[in-house]
Amino acid sequence: KNEVEQSPQNLTAQEGEFITINCSYSVGISALHWLQQHPGGGIVSLFMLSSGKKKHGRLIATINIQEKHSSLHITASHPRDSAVYICAVGTYNTDKLIFGTGTRLQVFP
Amino acid sequence: DAGVTQSPTHLIKTRGQQVTLRCSPKSGHDTVSWYQQALGQGPQFIFQYYEEEERQRGNFPDRFSGHQFPNYSSELNVNALLLGDSALYLCASSLLYGQGVYEQYFGPGTRLTVT
Numbered sequence: 410k411n412e413v414e415q416s417p418q419n420l421t422a423q424e425g426e427f428i429t430i431n432c433s434y435s436v437g438i439s440a441l442h443w444l445q446q447h448p449g450g451g452i453v454s455l456f457m458l459s460s461g462k463k464k465h466g467r468l469i470a471t472i473n474i475q476e477k478h479s480s481l482h483i484t485a486s487h488p489r490d491s492a493v494y495i496c497a498v499g500t501y502n503t504d505k506l507i508f509g510t511g512t513r514l515q516v517f518p
Numbered sequence: 519d520a521g522v523t524q525s526p527t528h529l530i531k532t533r534g535q536q537v538t539l540r541c542s543p544k545s546g547h548d549t550v551s552w553y554q555q556a557l558g559q560g561p562q563f564i565f566q567y568y569e570e571e572e573r574q575r576g577n578f579p580d581r582f583s584g585h586q587f588p589n590y591s592s593e594l595n596v597n598a599l600l601l602g603d604s605a606l607y608l609c610a611s612s613l614l615y616g617q618g619v620y621e622q623y624f625g626p627g628t629r630l631t632v633t
Contacts, residue, residue: 413560442622451524451626452561452608495560499622505551505574506610506622508560 412436415496415509422516428483430512432496435477439501443470443481446493446511455481455494486516520545522611522625530631531599537630539594543611544623549573550592552584553608555627561608567592596630604632 413434422428432441443455456463456470458479463470467486472479483490496509523542531537543550549568553561563576567586586592590611596603609625 444624449629452624454623457621497560505563505566505576506553506561507563508553510560 411509412507413496413498413509415512417512418510420512420514422486422514424487424516424518426486426516428486428490428514428516430481430494430496430514432479432481432509433477434479434496434498434507436498436500436507438474438477438498440499441472441479442497442499442506443479444495444497446495448492452495483514486514488516488518491515522547522609522623524607524609524625524628526628527626528629528631530633532633533599533601535599536595536597537599539596539607539609539628539630540591541594541609541611541625542591543609544613547611547613547623548590549612550586550590551610551612551622552592552594553610554578555606555608557605564594599632601632604630606630 416431440457440459442457445453445455458472467484469482493511493513495511497506499506522544525540551566552564555561564578565575566573570586581597583595606627606629608627610622612622
């Protein structure tokens with residue numbers, strides 16, 4: 410069993426829909442990262458959080474430390490949001506990240 | 519601030535050859551980590567360099583080696599290339615943010631194709 414699990418693996422949506430991507434982890438963490446990767450591209454960090462909730466534009470990330478679970482929400486989705494979204498965790502006092510396998514999102518107009 | 523930069527962006531090599539990939543960290547960052555991302559998979563940790571020494575290593579063979587220079591830039595070397603080494607190689611630089619949490623930035627990656 411992977412230490413970081415994401416669901417769903419693939420997601421399609423119509424423009425304007427509300428999207429949720431989930432991440433569960435089995436290790437103790439210092440922080441959880443949500444990352445975005447466009448096809449063939451490098452990785453962009455969206456959020457780093459260790460508690461509560463963060464919002465940036467149409468993106469919202471939440472984390473429940475007790476349940477070892479995090480969600481990434483996209484409100485009013487747009488075709489330019491189409492990408493792979495990756496959850497990664499950092500364990501305490503190390504900057505090595507453990508990655509989930511990603512969620513491929515396609516938003517159609 | 520240019521962020522994390524990597525070179526080259528794309529590379530094609532033949533089985534058995536050797537390759538060197540380069541990474542310059544974000545200004546102020548002193549630690550560089552390398553990850554391998556095979557097609558359709560999440561990145562896998564290769565190793566990490568801090569103060570010019572390998573501090574942590576993932577489950578990769580000795581064919582994978584690295585180096586960090588005094589200016590914190592880093593190289594990843596892969597010897598005796600195999601077809602399975604074809605992947606996107608990502609570099610991340612980091613800085614202790616506080617309370618054991620590290621701020622991390624990723625480079626655009628180097629796409630290596632082994633034929």
